[in-house]
Amino acid sequence: MAKNYPTIGEYNQLMQKKGGSAFKSLNGINLIPSKTSPIKVYLFGSGAFAAVFKGSLNGRTYAIRCFLSAEDETINRYKAICSYLKNIHSSWKTDCEFIENEISLNGNAYPILKMEWMNGLLINQFVSNHLSENKVLAELQAKLVSVSEDLERNKIGHGDIQCGNIIISGTSDDFQVKLIDYDGMYVPDLAYKKSIEKGRSEFQHPKRTLNNFSPEMDRFSFWVMITALEALKHDKTLWREVMQGGFNTLDNFLFTIQDFLNPNQSALFNRLYNLNSTSLNFYLETLKWLCNSEYSVIPPPALYGNSSNITKSIPSEHQKYVPNSQSIDRTVSASKYKIITTNGTASVLTSTFQKLGSTPLELDKQTYEGKLILVSNGKETKRITLNSHQNLIEIKFD
Structure with a gap:
């Protein structure tokens, strides 16, 4: 359910009139104007859902997001996100806090999102x-x-x-x-x-x-x-x-x-x-x-030369496979899996994108039983789980 929120102008007028006393728990925060001439303007930016203001408190600078519109679902998401991030200590993170009933306008109290102000x-x-x-x-x-x-x-x-x-x-x-x-x-x-x-x-x-x-x-x-x-x-x-x-x-x-x-x-x-x-x-x-x-x-990103889980020759659409004009040998021993493709060669990869070889390819049954493999000709990728009931795996691409 949507709630009616103040406009950008109403928020800015409140900041001009009351300054830091416009807030409840942040009472006394020193609001920083985005410009001072010809009049003070406190708005730093806005989007579809919030207007952004800036203030300093106890030696730290914050971005204060005041909501312009939000569904209950959106508010609940913000609460969940900020609550979870409290216990995350990572260099990429900017501190955030969702504060309910923090700012009052027209007889109603509204929430804000307080975030660390990032310089850079x-x-x-x-x-x-x-x-x-x-x-x-x-x-x-x-x-x-x-x-x-x-x-x-x-x-x-x-x-x-x-x-x-x-x-x-x-x-x-x-x-x-x-x-x-x-x-x-x-x-x-x-x-x-x-x-x-x-x-x-x-x-x-x-x-x-x-x-x-x-x-x-x-x-x-x-x-x-x-x-x-x-x-x-x-x-x-x-x-x-x-x-x-x-x-x-x-x-x-x-x-x-x-x-x-x-x-x-x-x-x-x-x-x-x-x-x-x-x-x-x-x-x-x-x-x-x-x-x-x-x-x-899509595999996790990895750097060249440090990509043990990703083949350096992942097939791509620009690579044209060469059709196999010879008849396909379908014989395979009981201790092996044999992967063949009937309309051209393809690359066989592990589930972590390590290249095992190209078709036709035999794999040790004891080593790969129950494992997921990927077979790709550059245009299509087939996902196959190897099991003990089959020795010959024949792949057809569109």
Whole structure:
């Protein structure tokens, strides 16, 4: 059920009139105006659901989000998210607290969301400032992978990893990746719910739906970012704005949804392949394969050279299999599994994307019984659980 909330103007007028005394538990907070001339204005920004104000209390600076509209479901989500994050001690986290009945207007009390005010640069601004420093770009890649691992370790999904929600604090020699905007976050108390958003398309798998709501939902976004950073190590002109011949829209990390939907026709993918870099090709092969695969098979992000769980030769749609013109040998010993494909060769991978070989392939039955394997020709991926009742596994692709 929706509740009627004050307008931006009403909140701002209250701040102008009462200052810090407008709040209950935060009574005395020193409100910081966004501008002082010709009159003081306290609003720092607003979105569809909240107006943002800024204040300092006990030596710390906070962002105060005052709601403009919210369903009961939205309020309950905020409560669950803030409650869960209280016990999480991670470098990417910004402290947040949901406070009920904190501000009164027109005879009614309304909640606020108090969050740590983050100083720093949006990640795309940080990249612009350090574009020529490959060491910094590599460190940023590593930190993004670390954040991804930490989110999943703590059973958290952000839901909208993109330029506007990542702030880099500190200096190029010592910086931290901070995540902001927890509106669409997954925490265990929200299990069995749906996502409230699908995130910016420039960072999302084209098959992501609102049902994809879990600690794994940010994996594709991180793959996009570390791939783009690898590309920028080799060609700085990619970061030029689109009107200047580059691929930077100011809201993306080189890629757009069209690249994900049609990687074979993507001018960006083709240009990156022409750079002929082994390390970059690892990321490109992975990203292109993911674009052509189901959302459910996206592996955790990993850095080139430190990716024990991910093959360096993940098949992708641009790789054409060579049809097998010879007759297929279907003989197999009782102690083996034999995987064959009837319309071309395919790669066989473990459930953690370690490449086992190409079809036709024999696997030891004792070692792989009950294990899940993936068989992919670059366009399709089949998931097969090996069991003792079969020795010959014959795969047909569309």
